[in-house]
Structures are given as structure tokens and as C-alpha cells.
Amino acid sequence: MLKKHPLITFIFFGVVLYLISNRLDELLVYQGATVGIFVIAIASLILLTGYSGQVSLGHGALMAIGAYAAALLRIHYNAPVWLTFVVAVLAAAVGGALLGLAAARLSGPYLAGTTLALAIGLPSIANQFSIFGGEQGLSFDIGFPPASLGEDFTQYKWYFWISWSAALIAMYWLRHVLNSRYGRSWRAVRSNDVAAELAGIHVGRNKVLAFTISAGLAGLAGALLGMTISLVSPGVYPLLLSFSLATGAVLAGVTTLGGVMIGAVILVAIPEIALAIANRYGGSETIITNLPGLLVSGLLILTVLLSPNGPVEQMHARHAKRAKSGKASHSPVELTLRVGSKTWSTKK
Amino acid sequence: MSQFLDMFLIGISAASIYALMAISMVLVWRSTRVVNFAQAGMALLSAYIGYELVSRTGNFWISLPLAMILGAAFSAFIEFFLMRTLLKHSNQGPIAAIAPIIATLGLLGVIRAVIGFIWGHGDVQLEAPLSKVGYKFGDTTLFIGPMGLFVICFVVALLLVVTIVFQKTNIGLALRASAYAPEIAQLSGIRVSGIRTLGWAIAGAAGAAAGILQTVNGTGGLTPESLEFSLLLVFGFIAAVIGGLESLPGAVLGAVILGLVLAFVQIYISGTLVFIVAFILLLAVLILRPQGFLGSKAGRRA
Known part of the structure; x- marks a missing residue:
């Protein structure tokens, strides 16, 4: 269905999300909004790496450019919310074009190093000029949800709506471009x-x-991220964010957009899993602060070692292989369970 | 005049540490064609190990070489167990170009988390063994004292040792040959994979020295998220790229240029602009002279 009627699929997906958002509690709605933001950010990285063969370790910096542009516009000109997002996209695109001019001349490690330098140095640039508000950053307040949505329509649900509409539109458009x-x-x-x-x-x-x-x-993802925490500061876009995005893109598989949800959900879920593990083992401070980083990085190394092109691509490759050897299975879903030497399979 | 002298001394002492970092990146690049983004993490780990050794033995002069040996062993371990497997597995598809970059980033994260687990996130102090008060000549106080002088001398001595090893010994010849033409080197009976591990080990030792010297020459404080070490990575990378990423003398030259330019900016313009200037310098070199000042022409452009 996705292949033939992408628009219908995307609308269907949107309706499902709408129904889901009405049934979830506040925290999950908030995390759902973050998933939507990561979907956009990871898709942007997949477009860059998987489709045009360039690397960026500085996408956190580009997100910050978009967010700062949006926040400045909101503070100084009190611009409408949708306009701030448009400007965020444009500002980051201009920054990206300048960086891209240099990037087009560079290959792998040089480009990685240059973008990494940008990601590391961005805080010092933000601290340099007082208009960016230094370490404290700028507040980015999009206001309350419109009253027409009803009394019990919460702020988080509003964030959820905005970020997922942006994500769906962006993904639909991106699919079209690709x-x-x-x-x-x-x-x-x-x-x-x-x-x-x-x-x-x-x-x-x-x-x-x-x-x-x-x-x-x-830039769009950056402005949305600033929106969910009502703040744009160097601390919101740390180096770790750039690394997390790279992790998400690798986990999703850089060659196709199909896995982008996997990467985004994992990125949001890992801190929760880490917290659960930490609480189980005493919940000491050091475990809580270090476990998420360890899980993300460990997962990154394991993915690169075991399934370098991502889970979706690996599945495709397996399908292609089977089709080639003339043993194409008729059942679309195939499960194999292996415990010790015993194997159960739906395959005949 | 004294301001100019200060600028020169600040530049040179910073350059000596950048040079070590740049050399370790160049060695890793030459041996496996990987830019090791975990180099700063490894240097940070070595600095923590140095701290641990100093607090156990109470002697900085024993701890420094010991930490360098441990750094070399760790680096060789990473090459042997992680990079070999990785380069064997992920050699096709669009991931092949970025797999080593991603893997070293993952390594950086793991190292940081492990440091956090062991030493916590508080500030750990690695005290300088020598005085940092500047030398006095008449009524002018120079920027560097005994500690700064030791750093410069130690780095110059290390550079001499590395040069002699590379130019005068059989191992050095093997290192150069396997970097220049791995297949031919292998045909001539050089065990290229072993030589690669050795290249990583030397890089690890240089990185460890850079980490410890950077810490004792600076504030002495260590934290897992230390921005100083992230900057050390970036400046080491920039120095290596200025020199061409292929050549060891180039790395040293790049470090000296970078150190002097940054010191000039720091003294005459503004300390907060240092990073932006370094970034512009990197872009300018990559666009105007992509093969670096002492690098070969091929293999740089996309």
C-alpha cells in the first residue's frame, strides 16, 4: 500500500497517531513528540549519508542554528509559530549550504572531522555574542494550545500534534524528493x-x-526540540546529540528511510531502559548518569559490527537472496526460533 | 616586545601538545586509513590512569612512562579486537565509508561512560610535579616556568625518538613501507597486520603523553565531559590536516602553525574567538590546499 498510495498511507498513519495520542498518559505523549522530532532529524542524516554518501557529525549544530533562528524571531518580532518553523528551516538550510560548499570537496574522514569541529565549537560561538544569551540560552515559548481544541487539551498533546504533523509532512515530502x-x-x-x-x-x-x-x-527538528523544552541553549544541543543522531541513523540503517522509526524509538527508549536497569540495581547516581551513554555507544559498535547496513536493509538482502536462489517463500512473514540445537520455523 | 614573546611561548607550548595529538592521528591514519575520533577519549583515559598511578606511587616521573605504556597497550588492543573485525565485516555498501568513523565514535562514548563508572563525574586533580610560576628575567616574568619548559623539552625528545625510529631502524622502514604500499610490503615479507597494530600502539603512547601533559600543564582538573579534551581532538585533527594527514613532519608543522595562530588571536584579539579562528583555518586549508602543506596530492578530494 505504501508503494502505490503513499499519501493515503501517511494520512492513515496520522489518524492512527491521533487516536493513540488520546489514549496515552502525559509522559508518553511527551516522549511521542520527541520520537517525532528524532524521526525528522534521523531522516535528514539518512538522506545525507545513505543517499548522497556524505557524513555529518555536526547535525546537532545545524539543529541549533534552526532553533536559535526560530527563538530569536519569536522573541524579537513575536512571529506566529508556523513562521518560526519556516524560518528555522531556511536558516539551517543557508548554514547547511555554506557548509555543503566546503563539504562537497571533502571525502569521508575530512568531512567527519570538519562537521565534528563545528559541533564541538558551537557553544563557544553561542557564548561569544550576547544576542544568543550565553549558557542560559533563549526561551522559546510557542504559547498555549488554541482554545478551540477544548479545555482538557494539554500542552504536551499540542507539542505531540505539532511535531508529528511536521514529521509526517517532512517524511512525505522527503519520500517524494528521494x-x-x-x-x-x-x-x-x-x-x-x-x-x-x-x-x-x-x-x-x-x-x-x-x-x-x-x-x-x-533545523526544523532543532526548532521542534527547542519547542518541547521551551528553551534554546548550547546545553540542549550538546555534542552527544550529534552522536545520538549518528547512532539513530546507523541503527535505522543508513540506506533506506524505512527504518527511521526504529532509530527514533530506540533513541527515546534507551534512557528509560537505562533508568529501569539502574533502579533495579540500587539506582546509584553513577549508574543513572553513565548507563545511557554506555548503551547507546555499545549498541552503535555492535550494529556496525554485526549488521552494518541496518536491520531493514539486512532483511531486504535476505529476501533478495532467497528470491534469487528460487526458494522464495509464499508466506510474507517468516519466523524462526532457535534455542540451543532445536529450531522452530514457520518455513516449510 | 614582552607581549610578543609571551605569544610565542604560549603558541609553542600549546603546539607541542597539539603535535603529539596530531602525530597519533597521523600514525593511525597511515596504518589503517581510519581517523580515530576516539583518540581524545583514549588520551583522557590515559590521563585518568596517570592520575591513578600518581596517587598510588606518589611519583609523577615513573607514572608518565607507565601510563604511556598502558596507553599503547590499550590502543593496540583496540586495533586488534575492534578495528580488524570491523574492517573485515563492513567493507561494502554505503556504510563502508563511515563504519570506522561511527565505530570510533562509539568507542569514545564507551570510554567516557567507563571513566564515569570508575572515577565518577567529580573533578579529579592531577597535580603538576613542577612549578608553573614563570621564569623571571629582570623585571619581566615569562609565560612559561619549569613545567612548561619540561613539556616542550619532553615533546621534542619524543619527536626525536620517533624520527630516529622511523628513519634509522628496520621497524621504522616496515612502518613506512606498509603505510606507503601495503600489498608490496606484504610481498616483501613484512607482516603488515602486525605493523598496523604497532602503529596504533605508538599512536596510543603519543596520545597518552598528550593527555597527561595537557592536564598537568593546564588546570590539572579532569572530568569525563572535559571540553578541553574535545578541543584537543579538534585541534589535533586540524594540525594533522594542515600538515596533510600523511606526514609526521607535516603534523608537527601543522601543530606549530595552529599553536602560533591561536596564541596570536588569544593575545591580540580575543580569547573567545580561538575556536572560530581554528575552524576557519581548517576550512581554508581544506579548500585552498586540500593536500596539506606536506602531504601527497592524491586521495584527498571526494
């Missing part, structure tokens, strides 16, 4: 830039364009 001429050009550049150039694709221009779009999406 299936268009541009998406095909990016994939061509990624697989073989010499061949792409011979086929008439302007490699440099395509890379800059990919970086710009990716940065714009990151």
Missing part, C-alpha cells in the same frame, strides 16, 4: 561519482543540494 530525479542523481553519485559525472550529473552541485536539504530538515 524518488524524484534528485534522489536518483544522489544515489548515482553515491555509488560511483565518476560514472555519474559521465552520465551528465553535476556531482558537486548535487552534493551541496543534499547537504542543504538535510540541514533544513535538521
Whole structure:
């Protein structure tokens, strides 16, 4: 259904989310909003890495650019909320285009190092100019939900609505772009830039364009993240955020957008899991502060070692292999359970 | 005049530490074609180990070489168990280009978390063994004292040792050969995989020295999230890139250039601009002279 009627699928997904949001308690709604934000941010990274073959360890910095632009506009001009998000996208896209101009000339480790330098240095830039509010940052208040939504419509639910509408629109649009001429050009550049150039694709221009779009999406995610905590400060966009996004993209599988939910849910769930584990083993301060980092990083290393192209891609590859060897299974779902030497399988 | 002298001394003492960091990145890059983003984490771990050794033995002069040996062992361990498996498994698909980067980032996170588990998040003090009060000539006080002088001399001595090893010994020849042409080196009977591990080990030792010297020459405080160490990573990387990421003399040259430029900005313009200037310098070098000042031409552009 997704292949034939993407719009219907996305609307269906939106309705499901709406129904879900009415049944969840406050904390889960809030976390759901964060999942939506991570979906956008991880998708922007997948677009960059999986489709155009560039690396960024500084997407946290691009998110911050978008968020600061939105907050400044809101504070100084009291702009409407939707406009602040549009400006966040534009500001981050401009930053991304500038960075992309340099990035298009760089390969793997050089680009990674340059974007990493940006992510590390961003706080010092924010502290340099008083307009950015230093360590304390700026407040970013989008106000209460409109009264027409009813008395018991909470603030968190409002965040949930905004971030998921943004996520669904962004994903729908992104899917469209990736299936268009541009998406095909990016994939061509990624697989073989010499061949792409011979086929008439302007490699440099395509890379800059990919970086710009990716940065714009990151800026949107950054503004949304600032919205959920009503604050935009260097501490909201730490280096760890950039690393978490890279982790999410790798866990989701950088080659397809399909796994993006997996990455986003894992990123939000890990602190909760870590807290649960920590509480079980005494709940000391050191465990609570260090376990999330350890889980994220450990998972990252394990994924790169065991399933480098992500779970979705691995599943596709397995399907392709089976189809090739002429043993294509008729059942769409196949389960294999293995305990010790015994194996149960739905496969005949 | 005294301001100028100060600038020069600040620049050189910072450059000596950047040089160690840059050298460890260059060595890792030459041996496995990986930029090790966990290098700062490994240096931080070594600094903590140095702290632990100092508090156990009470002697900084024994602890420094011991911590360097442990740093080398840890680095070799990482190459042997993590990087070898990784480079064997993730060598196809779009992930191949970024797998090593992602893996070293994961390693950085693991190291930080482990440091947090063992030593906690409080400030740990690694005291300088020598006085940091500047030397006096007449009525002018120089920026560096015995500690700063020791750092510079120690780094220069290390650089001499590394140069001699690389230029005059068989092991150095093997290291250069496997970096330059791994297949041919292997055909000539060099055990390339072992040499790679050795390259990582030397890098680990240099990184450990950089971590400890950076700490004792600075405030002496250590925390797992130390921004100083993140900056050490970035500045080491920038120095290595200025030099071309391939060449050891280039790394030292890059460190000296970076150190002097940053000191100039710090003294004459503003201390808070240091990072932005370093970033612009990095971009300028990458765009104007992508092969670095002493690097080979190929292999840089995308």
C-alpha cells in the first residue's frame, strides 16, 4: 500500500497517531513528540549519508542554528509559530549550504572531522555574542494550545500534534524528493561519482543540494526540540546529540528511510531502559548518569559490527537472496526460533 | 616586545601538545586509513590512569612512562579486537565509508561512560610535579616556568625518538613501507597486520603523553565531559590536516602553525574567538590546499 498510495498511507498513519495520542498518559505523549522530532532529524542524516554518501557529525549544530533562528524571531518580532518553523528551516538550510560548499570537496574522514569541529565549537560561538544569551540560552515559548481544541487539551498533546504533523509532512515530502530525479542523481553519485559525472550529473552541485536539504530538515527538528523544552541553549544541543543522531541513523540503517522509526524509538527508549536497569540495581547516581551513554555507544559498535547496513536493509538482502536462489517463500512473514540445537520455523 | 614573546611561548607550548595529538592521528591514519575520533577519549583515559598511578606511587616521573605504556597497550588492543573485525565485516555498501568513523565514535562514548563508572563525574586533580610560576628575567616574568619548559623539552625528545625510529631502524622502514604500499610490503615479507597494530600502539603512547601533559600543564582538573579534551581532538585533527594527514613532519608543522595562530588571536584579539579562528583555518586549508602543506596530492578530494 505504501508503494502505490503513499499519501493515503501517511494520512492513515496520522489518524492512527491521533487516536493513540488520546489514549496515552502525559509522559508518553511527551516522549511521542520527541520520537517525532528524532524521526525528522534521523531522516535528514539518512538522506545525507545513505543517499548522497556524505557524513555529518555536526547535525546537532545545524539543529541549533534552526532553533536559535526560530527563538530569536519569536522573541524579537513575536512571529506566529508556523513562521518560526519556516524560518528555522531556511536558516539551517543557508548554514547547511555554506557548509555543503566546503563539504562537497571533502571525502569521508575530512568531512567527519570538519562537521565534528563545528559541533564541538558551537557553544563557544553561542557564548561569544550576547544576542544568543550565553549558557542560559533563549526561551522559546510557542504559547498555549488554541482554545478551540477544548479545555482538557494539554500542552504536551499540542507539542505531540505539532511535531508529528511536521514529521509526517517532512517524511512525505522527503519520500517524494528521494524518488524524484534528485534522489536518483544522489544515489548515482553515491555509488560511483565518476560514472555519474559521465552520465551528465553535476556531482558537486548535487552534493551541496543534499547537504542543504538535510540541514533544513535538521533545523526544523532543532526548532521542534527547542519547542518541547521551551528553551534554546548550547546545553540542549550538546555534542552527544550529534552522536545520538549518528547512532539513530546507523541503527535505522543508513540506506533506506524505512527504518527511521526504529532509530527514533530506540533513541527515546534507551534512557528509560537505562533508568529501569539502574533502579533495579540500587539506582546509584553513577549508574543513572553513565548507563545511557554506555548503551547507546555499545549498541552503535555492535550494529556496525554485526549488521552494518541496518536491520531493514539486512532483511531486504535476505529476501533478495532467497528470491534469487528460487526458494522464495509464499508466506510474507517468516519466523524462526532457535534455542540451543532445536529450531522452530514457520518455513516449510 | 614582552607581549610578543609571551605569544610565542604560549603558541609553542600549546603546539607541542597539539603535535603529539596530531602525530597519533597521523600514525593511525597511515596504518589503517581510519581517523580515530576516539583518540581524545583514549588520551583522557590515559590521563585518568596517570592520575591513578600518581596517587598510588606518589611519583609523577615513573607514572608518565607507565601510563604511556598502558596507553599503547590499550590502543593496540583496540586495533586488534575492534578495528580488524570491523574492517573485515563492513567493507561494502554505503556504510563502508563511515563504519570506522561511527565505530570510533562509539568507542569514545564507551570510554567516557567507563571513566564515569570508575572515577565518577567529580573533578579529579592531577597535580603538576613542577612549578608553573614563570621564569623571571629582570623585571619581566615569562609565560612559561619549569613545567612548561619540561613539556616542550619532553615533546621534542619524543619527536626525536620517533624520527630516529622511523628513519634509522628496520621497524621504522616496515612502518613506512606498509603505510606507503601495503600489498608490496606484504610481498616483501613484512607482516603488515602486525605493523598496523604497532602503529596504533605508538599512536596510543603519543596520545597518552598528550593527555597527561595537557592536564598537568593546564588546570590539572579532569572530568569525563572535559571540553578541553574535545578541543584537543579538534585541534589535533586540524594540525594533522594542515600538515596533510600523511606526514609526521607535516603534523608537527601543522601543530606549530595552529599553536602560533591561536596564541596570536588569544593575545591580540580575543580569547573567545580561538575556536572560530581554528575552524576557519581548517576550512581554508581544506579548500585552498586540500593536500596539506606536506602531504601527497592524491586521495584527498571526494
